[in-house]
Amino acid sequence: MAEAVAEPGAAAPMVVPAEATYDGESSPAVVRGGMGVGTARVRGVLLDIDETLVDLEGAMDLALREVSAALLPGLSEAEWVTFCRIFTRGSDDIYDRYMAREVTFAQQRVLRAERCLAHFGAAFESGAQAAQWLEAYETAQPGYVRAFDDVAPLLDALEAAGIAYGAVSNNVHDYQRAKLDHAGLARIGVLVGIDAVGVAKPDPAIFREGLRQLGTLAEETVYVGDNPAHDVIGAASAGIRGIWLNRRATVLPPDAARLVPEQVVTLREIPVLLGLS
Numbered sequence: 629m630a631e632a633v634a635e636p637g638a639a640a641p642m643v644v645p646a647e648a649t650y651d652g653e654s655s656p657a658v659v660r661g662g663m664g665v666g667t668a669r670v671r672g673v674l675l676d677i678d679e680t681l682v683d684l685e686g687a688m689d690l691a692l693r694e695v696s697a698a699l700l701p702g703l704s705e706a707e708w709v710t711f712c713r714i715f716t717r718g719s720d721d722i723y724d725r726y727m728a729r730e731v732t733f734a735q736q737r738v739l740r741a742e743r744c745l746a747h748f749g750a751a752f753e754s755g756a757q758a759a760q761w762l763e764a765y766e767t768a769q770p771g772y773v774r775a776f777d778d779v780a781p782l783l784d785a786l787e788a789a790g791i792a793y794g795a796v797s798n799n800v801h802d803y804q805r806a807k808l809d810h811a812g813l814a815r816i817g818v819l820v821g822i823d824a825v826g827v828a829k830p831d832p833a834i835f836r837e838g839l840r841q842l843g844t845l846a847e848e849t850v851y852v853g854d855n856p857a858h859d860v861i862g863a864a865s866a867g868i869r870g871i872w873l874n875r876r877a878t879v880l881p882p883d884a885a886r887l888v889p890e891q892v893v894t895l896r897e898i899p900v901l902l903g904l905s
């Protein structure tokens with residue numbers, strides 16, 4: 629099911645818009661977090677999966693182009709980028725309909741594809757063609773999923789320091805398990821999906837389940853993720869120190885930035901932030 633970016637998870641009230649909203653704005657003033665005075669020793673690290681551990685958007689781009697090429701012959705490189713961005717960042721409203729159970733997971737994917745096609749004046753010729761496209765996409769996309777380069781060094785550092793780690797994701801467990809395994813991240817043993825507790829981030833219950841499975845307390849655990857609202861503010865609602873992974877060096881509006889006090893641009897900064905190196 630869910631693919632991050634435009635499939636960010638629950639349709640819960642958003643205090644801060646998803647980071648994708650600010651895509652492309654480079655930040656000359658990225659605020660680097662630091663260990664607050666009195667912060668408990670960190671014994672556990674929980675991580676988001678999509679766009680934090682694995683480059684899902686990259687996988688989606690490659691799969692979208694592979695399976696959509698015949699529908700839009702002659703599209704330029706720039707137009708393909710637009711096609712992919714509409715699918716991955718310009719269709720949150722459609723994914724929200726899936727989260728609200730108005731459409732199935734498969735249907736939301738087709739609806740998003742239809743929006744991309746419509747942007748270029750195209751459409752599926754029939755339901756059968758849409759179903760064929762969907763099947764091709766579902767087959768192709770998992771094969772393109774890769775872990776980001778900064779993941780293995782982080783996990784190595786955590787293991788060396790004896791810090792437990794796991795994942796809490798706005799997607800179902802089995803789908804994410806297969807994704808992590810495919811991406812070479814089988815060593816992430818703790819994995820909490822939305823089917824574990826029946827709620828998604830930013831609901832504190834899913835973070836608490838992560839703590840339970842990790843065996844650490846909220847005050848000695850940090851959560852790292854790419855979505856300020858779901859991952860940072862959500863973690864904070866469970867008493868967990870949330871760190872924003874801001875890979876694109878996006879700038880948040882001041883009122884939102886107040887709620888996201890710590891950020892890094894790469895996971896390589898996390899061991900330093902935790903005082904491990």
Ligand SMILES: [Mg+2]
Nearest residue numbers: 632676678679
């Ligand atoms: Mg994510």
